[in-house]
Amino acid sequence: MSYHEKKALAGLVTLLLVVVGYCIYAFSSYANGNTQNDNIKFWAGAILLFIAVGVIITVIIEIVLYIREYLKILADKNLSKASATQKMKTIFSPDEMDKLIELKTSKISYAFTGIGFVSAMILVLIGFSASVMINIIFLSMCVGSFIEGIAVIYYYKVGVSNE
């Protein structure tokens, strides 16, 4: 499994943890009656908290993956630090295939987020509360990112065409 696949997989696991954590937090708060009628501040705070947690976990995982890859290169090839750093640059700087995969998968993510946003607006128009809107927007972003991660792994495994 290449570095990019590992990164996408780590992103998927992080996202899953964030969504599960958010759902537990949201449902338990709801069950305990902490979310007063349409308390938008509560939901905004909860979502921002879990986005921050997700970002921190992602940064930590990327640092760990970077160090692991660096040590692997040093151990496998018995290279000097300068050559290992050069090899790391080759691995980490995206080439044309990486960029094509990123372009294709980000389209999928944008599509899901867009559909979620429009659905949320429609639900508000037909009488649902603002907390439903904010939750649908957040969850559609999460679903979009999740499918993007799966698509990244799929394209690296199966291949990607320019069409």
Added chain:
Amino acid sequence: MNKKLIIKNKIRTLRFFADEMTQQELAERIGSSRQTIIAIESGKYSPSLEMAFRIADVFGVTINEVFEVEKSFEEQD
């Protein structure tokens, strides 16, 4: 009606005749990743014209000697 092209390559053979050049070495020489070379070799990814020229340049051959169209079939729009 478009023609779908199946592009084959001889990178593996060319690497063999270039003192068994590794995929990593080829990747470094064309400024790409090993993952991309693996994908090109196995036909999972068709490189851009620029990258194709770079690969041909590494082996000192023409682009036609690296890539060839094996067959094409009609594809409906």
